[in-house]
Amino acid sequence: MGPAGQRSYLVTDDDGSSYLAQLADEMEAVQLTAGETVLGHAAEMLADEKVEVWELRFLGHRLCEALRDALRVAESRGGRLPEVDDEDGPDDSSAPCDGTPG
Numbered sequence: 001m002g003p004a005g006q007r008s009y010l011v012t013d014d015d016g017s018s019y020l021a022q023l024a025d026e027m028e029a030v031q032l033t034a035g036e037t038v039l040g041h042a043a044e045m046l047a048d049e050k051v052e053v054w055e056l057r058f059l060g061h062r063l064c065e066a067l068r069d070a071l072r073v074a075e076s077r078g079g080r081l082p083e084v085d086d087e088d089g090p091d092d093s094s095a096p097c098d099g100t101p102g
Contacts, residue, residue, distance in 0.1 A: 028073045036054035 038059075044061055045051050 006047050024076075028076070031066075031069040031073055038062045038066045 042059055042063060047053060
Protein backbone atom coordinates (compact mmCIF):
# COMPACT_ATOMS: atom_id res chain seq x y z
CA MET A 1 0.00 0.00 0.00
CA GLY A 2 1.04 3.52 -0.65
CA PRO A 3 1.43 6.22 1.99
CA ALA A 4 -2.23 7.29 1.60
CA GLY A 5 -3.51 3.71 1.82
CA GLN A 6 -3.94 3.25 -1.91
CA ARG A 7 -3.44 -0.21 -3.37
CA SER A 8 -0.44 -1.03 -5.52
CA TYR A 9 -0.67 -3.56 -8.31
CA LEU A 10 2.00 -5.57 -10.06
CA VAL A 11 1.68 -5.60 -13.82
CA THR A 12 3.62 -8.47 -15.35
CA ASP A 13 3.92 -10.42 -18.55
CA ASP A 14 1.16 -12.85 -19.48
CA ASP A 15 2.92 -15.99 -18.30
CA GLY A 16 3.89 -14.63 -14.87
CA SER A 17 7.49 -15.76 -15.19
CA SER A 18 9.15 -12.47 -14.26
CA TYR A 19 11.17 -12.21 -11.06
CA LEU A 20 8.67 -9.82 -9.46
CA ALA A 21 5.69 -12.01 -10.40
CA GLN A 22 7.38 -15.05 -8.85
CA LEU A 23 8.25 -13.04 -5.75
CA ALA A 24 4.64 -11.87 -5.44
CA ASP A 25 3.40 -15.47 -5.81
CA GLU A 26 5.81 -16.61 -3.09
CA MET A 27 4.67 -13.82 -0.76
CA GLU A 28 1.03 -14.72 -1.34
CA ALA A 29 1.81 -18.36 -0.53
CA VAL A 30 3.51 -17.31 2.73
CA GLN A 31 0.52 -15.15 3.69
CA LEU A 32 -1.97 -17.93 3.01
CA THR A 33 0.11 -20.49 4.90
CA ALA A 34 0.32 -18.13 7.87
CA GLY A 35 -3.46 -17.76 7.74
CA GLU A 36 -3.91 -21.54 7.83
CA THR A 37 -1.61 -21.72 10.84
CA VAL A 38 -3.51 -19.01 12.72
CA LEU A 39 -6.80 -20.71 11.90
CA GLY A 40 -5.47 -23.97 13.34
CA HIS A 41 -4.46 -22.20 16.55
CA ALA A 42 -7.87 -20.53 16.69
CA ALA A 43 -9.70 -23.86 16.59
CA GLU A 44 -7.51 -25.18 19.43
CA MET A 45 -7.89 -22.05 21.56
CA LEU A 46 -11.65 -21.85 21.11
CA ALA A 47 -11.95 -25.47 22.25
CA ASP A 48 -9.95 -24.68 25.41
CA GLU A 49 -12.23 -23.49 28.23
CA LYS A 50 -9.25 -22.16 30.21
CA VAL A 51 -8.05 -19.69 27.57
CA GLU A 52 -7.57 -16.16 28.90
CA VAL A 53 -9.29 -13.05 27.55
CA TRP A 54 -5.98 -11.46 26.49
CA GLU A 55 -5.15 -14.62 24.53
CA LEU A 56 -8.47 -14.42 22.68
CA ARG A 57 -7.90 -10.73 21.98
CA PHE A 58 -4.43 -11.50 20.58
CA LEU A 59 -5.96 -14.31 18.50
CA GLY A 60 -8.62 -11.95 17.18
CA HIS A 61 -5.96 -9.51 16.01
CA ARG A 62 -4.00 -12.27 14.26
CA LEU A 63 -7.19 -13.59 12.62
CA CYS A 64 -7.96 -10.08 11.33
CA GLU A 65 -4.45 -9.81 9.89
CA ALA A 66 -4.76 -13.22 8.25
CA LEU A 67 -8.17 -12.40 6.79
CA ARG A 68 -6.91 -9.04 5.51
CA ASP A 69 -3.98 -10.80 3.81
CA ALA A 70 -6.23 -13.49 2.32
CA LEU A 71 -8.61 -10.86 0.96
CA ARG A 72 -5.68 -8.95 -0.53
CA VAL A 73 -4.45 -12.15 -2.21
CA ALA A 74 -7.95 -12.88 -3.51
CA GLU A 75 -8.30 -9.35 -4.85
CA SER A 76 -4.92 -9.42 -6.56
CA ARG A 77 -5.62 -12.79 -8.15
CA GLY A 78 -9.20 -11.91 -9.05
CA GLY A 79 -8.33 -10.66 -12.49
CA ARG A 80 -6.44 -13.84 -13.30
CA LEU A 81 -9.09 -16.36 -12.22
CA PRO A 82 -11.99 -17.49 -14.38
CA GLU A 83 -15.43 -16.45 -13.18
CA VAL A 84 -17.37 -19.13 -11.29
CA ASP A 85 -21.14 -19.52 -11.37
CA ASP A 86 -22.52 -19.20 -7.81
CA GLU A 87 -25.01 -22.01 -8.43
CA ASP A 88 -22.24 -24.58 -8.96
CA GLY A 89 -21.17 -25.14 -5.35
CA PRO A 90 -22.70 -25.68 -1.92
CA ASP A 91 -23.15 -22.80 0.49
CA ASP A 92 -20.87 -23.47 3.47
CA SER A 93 -21.17 -20.01 5.01
CA SER A 94 -22.45 -21.45 8.30
CA ALA A 95 -19.61 -23.93 8.78
CA PRO A 96 -17.55 -23.37 11.98
CA CYS A 97 -13.82 -22.59 11.89
CA ASP A 98 -12.71 -26.11 12.72
CA GLY A 99 -14.31 -27.58 9.59
CA THR A 100 -16.89 -29.68 11.41
CA PRO A 101 -20.42 -29.59 9.98
CA GLY A 102 -22.54 -26.75 11.37
